Amino acid sequence: MTAIPMHSSAPPRRLAGLRSGADYLGTVLRHLAGNPSSAFGLVVILALIVMAAFAPLIATADPYAQDLGAALQPPSWAHFFGTDEVGRDVFSRLVYGARITLTIIALVGVIVGPIGLAVGTVAGYFGGWFDTALMRITDIFLSFPGLILSLAFVAALGAGLENAIVAIALTSWPPIARLARAETLTLRGADYVSAAKMQGASAARIIWKQIVPMCLPSVLTRLTLSLATVILTAAGLGFLGLGAQPPLPEWGAMIAIGRRYMLESWWLVAFPGGAILCVSLAFNLIGDGLRDALDPKQRKGRH
Amino acid sequence: MSDITIEGLTIRLGLGAQARRILDDVSFKVRSGESFGLVGESGSGKSTILKCIGLLLTTWEGRIEIGGQPVREAKRKARCRDVQMVFQDPYGSLHPRHSIRTTLAEPLRIHGLDREAERMERAMVDVGLPVDFLDRYPHELSGGQRQRVAIARALVLEPSVLLLDEPTSALDVSVQAEVLNLLAKLRAERGLTYLLVSHDLAVVDHMCDQFAIMLQGRIVEILDRAAIPGNAAAHPYSRELIGASLAYERAA
Numbered sequence: 001m002t003a004i005p006m007h008s009s010a011p012p013r014r015l016a017g018l019r020s021g022a023d024y025l026g027t028v029l030r031h032l033a034g035n036p037s038s039a040f041g042l043v044v045i046l047a048l049i050v051m052a053a054f055a056p057l058i059a060t061a062d063p064y065a066q067d068l069g070a071a072l073q074p075p076s077w078a079h080f081f082g083t084d085e086v087g088r089d090v091f092s093r094l095v096y097g098a099r100i101t102l103t104i105i106a107l108v109g110v111i112v113g114p115i116g117l118a119v120g121t122v123a124g125y126f127g128g129w130f131d132t133a134l135m136r137i138t139d140i141f142l143s144f145p146g147l148i149l150s151l152a153f154v155a156a157l158g159a160g161l162e163n164a165i166v167a168i169a170l171t172s173w174p175p176i177a178r179l180a181r182a183e184t185l186t187l188r189g190a191d192y193v194s195a196a197k198m199q200g201a202s203a204a205r206i207i208w209k210q211i212v213p214m215c216l217p218s219v220l221t222r223l224t225l226s227l228a229t230v231i232l233t234a235a236g237l238g239f240l241g242l243g244a245q246p247p248l249p250e251w252g253a254m255i256a257i258g259r260r261y262m263l264e265s266w267w268l269v270a271f272p273g274g275a276i277l278c279v280s281l282a283f284n285l286i287g288d289g290l291r292d293a294l295d296p297k298q299r300k301g302r303h
Numbered sequence: 304m305s306d307i308t309i310e311g312l313t314i315r316l317g318l319g320a321q322a323r324r325i326l327d328d329v330s331f332k333v334r335s336g337e338s339f340g341l342v343g344e345s346g347s348g349k350s351t352i353l354k355c356i357g358l359l360l361t362t363w364e365g366r367i368e369i370g371g372q373p374v375r376e377a378k379r380k381a382r383c384r385d386v387q388m389v390f391q392d393p394y395g396s397l398h399p400r401h402s403i404r405t406t407l408a409e410p411l412r413i414h415g416l417d418r419e420a421e422r423m424e425r426a427m428v429d430v431g432l433p434v435d436f437l438d439r440y441p442h443e444l445s446g447g448q449r450q451r452v453a454i455a456r457a458l459v460l461e462p463s464v465l466l467l468d469e470p471t472s473a474l475d476v477s478v479q480a481e482v483l484n485l486l487a488k489l490r491a492e493r494g495l496t497y498l499l500v501s502h503d504l505a506v507v508d509h510m511c512d513q514f515a516i517m518l519q520g521r522i523v524e525i526l527d528r529a530a531i532p533g534n535a536a537a538h539p540y541s542r543e544l545i546g547a548s549l550a551y552e553r554a555a
Contacts, residue, residue, distance in 0.1 A: 190395055191390040191391075191392060191395040191396035192395070192396055192397060192398040194354075194357075194359050194388070194390065194396075195388070195390065195396055195453075195456065196409065197357075197358075197359060198357050198359070198383060198386070198387060198388050199383055199387075199409060199410040199413050199414075199460065200379050200380045200382070200383030200384075200410075200413050200414065201409070201413050205413065209409065210398060213398075213400045213401075214398075214399075214400065
């Protein structure tokens with residue numbers, strides 16, 4: 001018991017993908033692509049992004065160009081998805097509509113993720129009356145159906161795409177805050193958090209450096225899943241005339257107008273509806289895939 | 304100077320007549336450079352004392368002084384540079400998503416210390432780990448190696464007091480001795496003051512000059528290491544504990 005033997009050699013390097021952020025992202029993407037359902041989701045989202053980015057190249061006509069002589073034409077080689085009541089090409093409108101959908105998703109995601117994460121981790125870390133106050137506010141938001149609350153906000157703010165985004169963001173952060181808080185509650189007693197306290201780290205530093213990295217996977221998963229709901233809410237607001245305003249080719253608004261001609265001209269409703277379904281489904285599937293990819297414990301259990 | 308003085312340390316849970324005392328009037332002194340052990344069964348309050356000293360718990364009454372200064376009055380950063388802790392479970396005390404480099408750099412950044420790379424490399428060498436382990440993650444290390452990293456993390460701030468919360472109980476028997484030897488060597492080199500919590504009298508015998516036996520939040524008796532071999536304890540509980548440990552050693 002006097003000499004210190006040399007350390008034993010390290011165990012093999014499992015999970016080498018954890019080395020750097022880029023590698024980690026690669027591992028997660030590979031996992032998503034390897035699973036048929038989440039691969040489908042990835043393909044749909046990629047298609048959405050490509051459509052949004054190259055809309056002028058993909059669209060066969062100007063989405064705003066009216067041609068009353070060719071109104072309500074069924075799908076044909078000239079108009080892949082037919083034309084609407086004023087003769088606009090439905091396919092081109094769908095392609096340009098991808099931009100609006102993507103804008104909503106991106107903005108809501110960027111607003112909601114950080115807000116939910118911040119509220120949840122801060123409430124969970126500090127606890128006490130601070131936690132109670134924040135969580136009761138969260139409860140109030142959670143106790144309304146998302147669409148109804150968004151409706152109320154849009155009614156207060158005024159109709160329009162920007163206000164719809166703000167309203168949707170205001171209604172989608174609470175579940176994420178809840179999740180982040182629950183994770184924080186289990187993490188704040190961890191020894192590495194105690195060690196950081198012993199080092200004199202400030203509360204902000206502990207939350208940012210120790211707790212946030214551990215919450216991120218589940219928050220990311222939840223965020224992806226709620227983006228599916230966001231798309232539906234956005235389309236719902238558009239349908240009710242409170243989201244994107246005509247003549248913007250927003251998918252929900254397209255369905256709202258098409259509804260009047262639905263029985264004779266099914267294509268006015270079917271194609272935008274199918275697009276909403278696909279994108280919303282895609283986010284659900286990716287969310288499921290992310291849950292498996294980011295949680296190694298479940299990954300082991302499932303394969 | 305890093306004497307530890309604890310006087311009348313008490314923690315109450317509950318109110319009025321139903322109040323339970325988790326720690327009950329605990330008092331002891333550790334001289335600078337000495338190694339002091341806390342022994343007792345699970346739930347006797349050993350680790351709780353360490354948490355009070357490190358201010359991880361703040362709901363205590365009484366007086367805790369380090370180097371003559373009450374810990375509650377000391378500035379946070381000065382206190383943290385002086386007192387560091389090594390935790391029981393090396394699997395839970397290292398952040399799973401931080402590389403060893405990040406783990407060691409954090410305290411240096413918090414305190415704004417210079418020559419980061421040099422300090423980290425020295426800390427790794429001091430605990431007997433190769434410098435290239437800095438780029439590994441905790442899951443790539445064995446339990447003993449993790450505990451060495453935890454010790455390096457505690458030492459990188461160059462504290463004078465180290466609180467050791469059962470530093471070897473989560474490790475393989477073969478690795479326990481390595482880590483204990485490392486801790487003894489570091490203390491000899493740097494003149495550190497140790498406060499070591501353990502339920503293993505053999506560890507305390509090996510590491511400590513003096514130790515206190517705890518039972519239900521109270522210190523039963525404070526003994527010198529010399530009291531172990533002949534079981535010179537006065538209190539019946541201490542005699543029983545030491546006797547059991549001696550009997551176990553003879554059997555082993």
